[in-house]
Amino acid sequence: MRLYAAVAAGGFRRHATYRVATAAGVFTNTVFGFVLTFTFMALWDERPNLGGYDKPEALAYVWIGQALLATCGLMGGGGFAEELIERIKTGDVAIDLYRPADLQLWWLSADLGRAAFELLGRGIVPMAVGALAFDLALPDHAWQWPAFLVSVALGVVVGFAIWFLVALSAFWLMDGAGVVQIAWLCGLFFSGMLLPLTVFPGVLGDVARVLPWASMLQVPADVFLGKHTGWGLLEAYGFQAGWAVVLLAAGRGLQLVARRRVVVQGG
């Protein structure tokens, strides 16, 4: 346990090192936040209460999305998937498998550390800028903040579990670029990053709301906006935790298969 805590701390520190890159990321998230805010304003001006959100809620949704973009790995798995793929491709993964630590837990810990930093470093500033520049819906009650953080944490775990599966596919495909892009697209579309999933029409909306990606943005955003309370909040957590368990178990299974049948590259 202490080992994994140390790995998580390392993940946090590692990402905290790149201050200029973080500032650049914050800048980009803020610019996109502004552009999207105006498109959402145009839409909600025409259709107030679209998707069950009023205008301040819809605008808050935009900025929550920008704040969680890096945290939940909606953009390419926060780099960890590409790094793991590179290690599989070069054969360095053999060293990871020798370590007296579990491969999945090792990378999960590092990713949790990363996510914690991204939430602080890349989440707070865009959210604050958005709240200053526009009229955003903020939580009415203090308990909504910790409730939101729990939901974000669960979203991060689901995000990790998906990216871990993607990365392990490199054991078979060698060049992971294609799968990475497909996974990234699914994340972008089904997380609610483009538009809230409640705005998706008919069957598409019904399907999108039960897929794992919903737990990476749609559910945390709804918790933030106070759409889930009481039993509903527990249900939302259950939905996220359920996907986390299923996907982590799948990753574990794939890891076992890979371990047994794969000839490591690099000779």
Next chain:
Amino acid sequence: MTAGARLVEGLAAFRMIAAMWIRSTMTYRFSFAMTLLANFVVNFFDFVVILLMFTHVEGLGGLAFAEVAFLYGATSTAFGLADLALGQVSRIGRRVRDGTLDTLLVRPAPVLAQVAADRFALRRLGRVTQGLFVFVWALVLVDIDWTVLKVLVVPMMVLSGAVIFGSVMVAGAAFQFWARDAAEVVNSFTYGGNTLLQYPPTIFAKDLVRGVTFVFPLAFVNWLPALYVLGRPYPVDLPAFTAFLPPLVAVLCALLAGACWRAGLRAYRSTGS
């Protein structure tokens, strides 16, 4: 060497290096097919957002669906062309950081051509194809009183737009000689600019529109010429001839980007590793 000869040399180098990377990409065919598909789809998503919006509304910023699709198609095609030819220059920060840029400096070919063709990504064809697809579709759907002038503005707009976006990419790459880790800032102007231009200018704050018209001339990629073709007013009062300025703006941007690039290259100091 004259500027013309340098250009020919640069293009020849670009072609050779790009061809090499295409052969290399084709080694992993399955992966290539997937990245190509992904590249097509990711741009399509921006359009899906617009489609989804129009399932709920009749018009956006006073423009009908076909008109927004026209704006979208114009900027996406222009951006896609620039991205295909020059998108790889954004990777230069990495080469500056680890010192591998040195290798390019000793090769007998223009550095910009080498950087642009480095790991040439044929998958970016997906983006151009998608943009063009929507553009043609919009041209079929949209109701325009065509005149000879308007017909001429359409290709002029796309080509000038591509040069403007390309200039932003090169200037952004030059910026990375100084700010190595700040590559992402450039994304706000390239990808962010592309997203901005997909929507009608009428929905944005006036100051933002003024900014991308007078300070950072993205409005010349599609807003000004496209609204002329559509016969719609521009939210900021400008004389009518501004719709025909994109080629001039494009040339100015290219010259400016070239100057930035040369300044950046001169300022480059190797890590020595």
